[in-house]
Amino acid sequence: MGKGDTSITTTKPNKKFDTLDDLSKTQAKEEIEIIEDDEFEEFEDNIENQNEDQDTVKAQWEDDWDTEQIDDEFSQQLRQEIETNSAMKQ
Amino acid sequence: MADLNTYLNQINDCVTKEHGKVFAELISLSEVITITTYQQQKQSFSNKIQETKYNSKLLQLKKIDQIVRKTADLDSLLQNKIHPHGTNETQRESYCDMIASRLRAITSIFDSNYDDAFNYLSESITAFIKVFEVWSSQAMWKFTYDIRIMAKLANTVESAEKKADYYEEASRILNRCFQASSTDRTTDLSQSKKKAAMGIVNQMFHIYFKLNNLKLCKNVIKAMESPLYPALESYPLGQLITYRFFVGRLAAFDGNTQKAQQDLLFSFNKCPSTGSSAKNKRLILLYLIPMQLSLCRFPKKELLLQYGLNQFVGIVEAMKTGNIKLFNQCLSTNQNYFIQKGIYLILEKLKNIVYRNLFKKIYLLNHNSRVPIQNFVIALKWAENDTVDIDEAECIISNLIYNGYIKGYVCHKVGLILSPKDPFPQIWKS
Numbered sequence: 001m002g003k004g005d006t007s008i009t010t011t012k013p014n015k016k017f018d019t020l021d022d023l024s025k026t027q028a029k030e031e032i033e034i035i036e037d038d039e040f041e042e043f044e045d046n047i048e049n050q051n052e053d054q055d056t057v058k059a060q061w062e063d064d065w066d067t068e069q070i071d072d073e074f075s076q077q078l079r080q081e082i083e084t085n086s087a088m089k090q
Numbered sequence: 091m092a093d094l095n096t097y098l099n100q101i102n103d104c105v106t107k108e109h110g111k112v113f114a115e116l117i118s119l120s121e122v123i124t125i126t127t128y129q130q131q132k133q134s135f136s137n138k139i140q141e142t143k144y145n146s147k148l149l150q151l152k153k154i155d156q157i158v159r160k161t162a163d164l165d166s167l168l169q170n171k172i173h174p175h176g177t178n179e180t181q182r183e184s185y186c187d188m189i190a191s192r193l194r195a196i197t198s199i200f201d202s203n204y205d206d207a208f209n210y211l212s213e214s215i216t217a218f219i220k221v222f223e224v225w226s227s228q229a230m231w232k233f234t235y236d237i238r239i240m241a242k243l244a245n246t247v248e249s250a251e252k253k254a255d256y257y258e259e260a261s262r263i264l265n266r267c268f269q270a271s272s273t274d275r276t277t278d279l280s281q282s283k284k285k286a287a288m289g290i291v292n293q294m295f296h297i298y299f300k301l302n303n304l305k306l307c308k309n310v311i312k313a314m315e316s317p318l319y320p321a322l323e324s325y326p327l328g329q330l331i332t333y334r335f336f337v338g339r340l341a342a343f344d345g346n347t348q349k350a351q352q353d354l355l356f357s358f359n360k361c362p363s364t365g366s367s368a369k370n371k372r373l374i375l376l377y378l379i380p381m382q383l384s385l386c387r388f389p390k391k392e393l394l395l396q397y398g399l400n401q402f403v404g405i406v407e408a409m410k411t412g413n414i415k416l417f418n419q420c421l422s423t424n425q426n427y428f429i430q431k432g433i434y435l436i437l438e439k440l441k442n443i444v445y446r447n448l449f450k451k452i453y454l455l456n457h458n459s460r461v462p463i464q465n466f467v468i469a470l471k472w473a474e475n476d477t478v479d480i481d482e483a484e485c486i487i488s489n490l491i492y493n494g495y496i497k498g499y500v501c502h503k504v505g506l507i508l509s510p511k512d513p514f515p516q517i518w519k520s
Contacts, residue, residue: 040335040370042235042292043328044120052359063387066516067412067447070454074411078448078469079455085468 093150094157098171101189105174114228117192117218119211119236121147122199127243137366151196158193165190177221187217195240204244208256211240212263219270224283231289231329234267238293261297261306264290272313279320287314288325288333295336307340331357331370339377342436347384354378372397380436383409386443386517401427409440412447415473443517445486446495448473449506450514459498459513462505463487 069075097116104112121144128134135141161167168186177185195210215233222230241256268290274283291310298306313319314333322330338353358374361367375397379389388410394402401424408417421428421437428434452465463480466487470478487506490496495517497509 040296040332040373041366042332043367045328047327047331047360047362049327049360057359060390060393061382061387062390063385065386065388065410066514067410067450068454070451072411074413074416075451075455078451078473081472082452082455082465082468085472086462086464 091157093153094161095171097154098168098189101185102172102174105185106176108223108225110225110228113226114232117188117214117229118147118232119192119195119199120232120239122151122196123236123239123243126199126202127239127246130243130246136369140366152200154193155196155200158197164193181221184217184220188214188221191217202247204240204247208237208240208244208259211237212259215263215267219266222270222283222286224281224285227283227286227289230267230271230286234264234290234293237263238296241297255301257297257300261294261301264294264297268294268310272319280324282320284319285325287319288322288329292329292332292336295333299336299339304340304343307336311337311340327360331360335370335374335377338381342377342381343432347381351378351381351385354381372399375399376431377433380433380440383440383443384436405437405440409444409447412444412449412451413473414441414444414448414470417441417444418474442490442493442495446490446514446517449487449490449496453506453508453513459508459510460504460506461508463500463502464505466506 070079100112100116103109104116125144125148135144158164165186168190172182172186172189174182174185191210191214195207195214198204198207198210211233215237218226218229218233237260241260244256268287271283271286271290276282279285291314294310295307298304315322322333325333334353335357338350338357341347341350341353354374354377358371358378361371361374363371375389375393376399379394379399379402382389383406386409388406389399389402391403391406394400394406401420404416404420404423407413408415408420417440421434425434428437448469449466452469453459453461456465463483466483467478467480470483470486484500484502487496487500491498491500494515496506497511497513497515498507501507
């Protein structure tokens, strides 16, 4: 807050990240410096009230989600870690 | 001379006919202030249509300004030319003062004398307040908007003599405007000057956020949401979107997640996604996402990429998978960005949800509702911090139980004993 007066955006063009690994690597490498204009621009003209399109809303958010899967990569690593280490203790 | 005459006739005409919209356009300084600010900051218009519109208005103002500069006695000239019907002598005087100060403000802006420009605009507003009526509500919004962006422009210029913060000064002027609107005792709120209140309050929010004085917002919100004021929905939608954006952000700072989520989601859904509004939509989203995440409503990746909010992609993935390693990594990589936006602390609290999902995985892998504490210790050592011991793991678990993320209890000899029914209740309502 408060520092948003200047508007210099130095983000690189958006890249598509295929995997999460790509993403975190790229992010770690680039110290992305973003000084953005924080200002909310007021609306000069009247805005028509449109009812939200439920499909659009559904396409934007996942809200019926819970973790049930244990076959992803992270879970597999987790399983291995627990199995190896608890075997060692016994 | 013709341009100035035409202008003054237009003023006479729309005051006589009470044409609020035209009047607001005629007294607007937004165009010249915005263009000058952009030049100062070497910024360019993001919206071509707006740029063309603003430039043609600027041209018009330049022509008028040339005549004003040649006029020896501006006040007498205006006294002769400004005669709206249906106004008494005092009101007429006020209109003259208002226009005179506005014209002088324009000259000052063209001369890059922003301190004078600010003061002239302030005088113009003082004169306007005396003649402000329900029909001129839109002009009230325009004036308050202009004094705010004028303060911003004046603040960008380093000046040796003037040390005062123009935002402080602008907030005093806005207070007077708010007073002028709120002292209307008319019981029929649709015919009250209070209809102008939200437009003024929005400018106050802008400035209070800039001054980092959020407690001042609360007083005006209290007034606005009292029954003495029109219902929020009765204000123009554009104003309501701005209003709820600020109110939502305040609620977020106060830890009132549910309310913040409702306000920000309203603003986000109602905000148009075209033209320069796309920038607003992105800004709303920046504050909406942490609220949604606290309620386990995850933004789809496409949404994040569409608005260039890549910083959240990893956070979302980490939350869903319970990958505390990735979560900590994402948080520290983007630490400066999140702190600057004032959402770092809110994001840090999401860690509880990551733990919940991580621990649920450990439970699922265990195939048994009695999970040895050692399993949690191993996982935490591996994924988060090598120094984690049994005490610390039990502490995290107890916290999750206390907060309702896990149903069960800790038994030192056995481990975490989970409730046979719904051990990991859904913490969000769909």
